[in-house]
Amino acid sequence: MTTLREYLESAGCEAALQDLIMLIGRQAAPIREAFITHQAYVDTENVFGEQQAAMDTWADAWITRVLGESGLIRELASEEQEEVSVFPDSTHEYAVVMDPMDGSSLIQTNLSVGTIIGIFGGGTVMQSGRNLKAALYMLYGPMTTLTLSVGQGVQVFAMDKDGEYRLLHQDMKIPEGKNYGTGGTRPTWVAPHRAFIEAIEEEGAKIRYTGSFVADFHQILTYGGIYCYPALNEKPKGKLRLLYEAIPVGFIAEQAGGRTSDGHQSLLDIVPEEPHQRTPIYVGSPGMIRKVEAAFEGTGK
Known part of the structure; x- marks a missing residue:
């Protein structure tokens, strides 16, 4: 080997x-x-x-x-x-x-x-x-x-x-899938995120979430679907950090044929303004990310 x-x-x-x-x-x-x-x-x-x-x-x-x-x-x-x-x-x-x-x-x-x-x-x-x-x-x-x-x-x-x-x-590719994990709690989610989750649940999406970003993403890499830590009503920039978490994992996701987004653009296109900058994060199968960005379309950044 x-x-x-x-x-x-x-x-x-x-x-x-x-x-x-x-x-x-x-x-x-x-x-x-x-x-x-x-x-x-x-x-x-x-x-x-x-x-x-x-x-x-x-x-x-x-x-x-x-x-x-x-x-x-x-x-x-x-x-x-x-x-x-x-x-x-x-x-x-x-x-x-x-x-x-x-x-x-x-x-x-x-x-x-x-x-x-x-x-x-x-x-x-x-x-x-x-x-x-x-x-x-x-x-x-x-x-x-x-x-x-x-x-x-x-x-x-x-x-x-x-x-x-x-x-x-070798050469891992993220398949389209119906697994999802999301941080935050439902009452704290911003409206577009809540609408997205409710829509994919109606389509049969199943939750897979442990609270370990890297473990939860590895399930998505293997089986497809989406990992999310969204903007919250009281935390509009979400919880995860752009440099330490979103960028490295997002790079891997896109290299595996997946996509990343903050709801509007790829996380890899964001130039950090300071080291500890936070960002909402969506990472996973391309089809899931398209649905996310459709839910946020017209809501502004």
């Missing part, structure tokens, strides 16, 4: 990008080991005032240190850090955006969680998703998998007993 390194070489990735992706992938093992001893919540909040799980802070510090010491990245922006980290001694101009521990509230229940990564060239994180060199997420479920795009489709690798990533699914 093709290894991750063999795939990266065959895809023509430059050596330093290969090394960076391989380095990130190797962090899955220590992260999994840390789950047992870092399950509780801690007495700190992130920059959004949200209580942090121990794994949030641990994974953030771990990955930041490993990547910062590698000499491969110039900047790193994390959901868990107020400021962008800069590494002036880096010998390369890559910039990384990350959600180090997506779905951390589920760790105590042993449900799947993940790590989301986007890699830019040019030494800065403040770019649109169209400029990504690579995007990946590691999913810690029954298997440890790494879902990756370097701009040549989407490949899924699984970690074997020796810590080697081997190709599990």
Whole structure:
């Protein structure tokens, strides 16, 4: 079976990008080991005032240190850090955006969680998703998998007993499907989102939602449908972050033949104005996204 390194070489990735992706992938093992001893919540909040799980802070510090010491990245922006980290001694101009521990509230229940990564060239994180060199997420479920795009489709690798990533699914394509997951609660949804959900439910859509973005999206990647975290009446920009969550996962979705949207445009076309910018997010099968944008047509941005 093709290894991750063999795939990266065959895809023509430059050596330093290969090394960076391989380095990130190797962090899955220590992260999994840390789950047992870092399950509780801690007495700190992130920059959004949200209580942090121990794994949030641990994974953030771990990955930041490993990547910062590698000499491969110039900047790193994390959901868990107020400021962008800069590494002036880096010998390369890559910039990384990350959600180090997506779905951390589920760790105590042993449900799947993940790590989301986007890699830019040019030494800065403040770019649109169209400029990504690579995007990946590691999913810690029954298997440890790494879902990756370097701009040549989407490949899924699984970690074997020796810590080697081997190709599990090649050239993934999002099918049209009827699964959906949506954040927020029905009374808080804006009217176009409520109308969209009610319409697809009438057509037989089935809810599949755990609260782990990366796990919920992986179901959509596999079976089709749509993941949503909409604008809410009291939170018109939604909950998820453009740089750390929407852009990397949106890049993977579009590389798999799917689409993304904030209700009006592709998430990959939005240039971030600040690192922690939020956005409504719709990601999944093309047909579902067309229905979303039809529901929001004429409502303004």
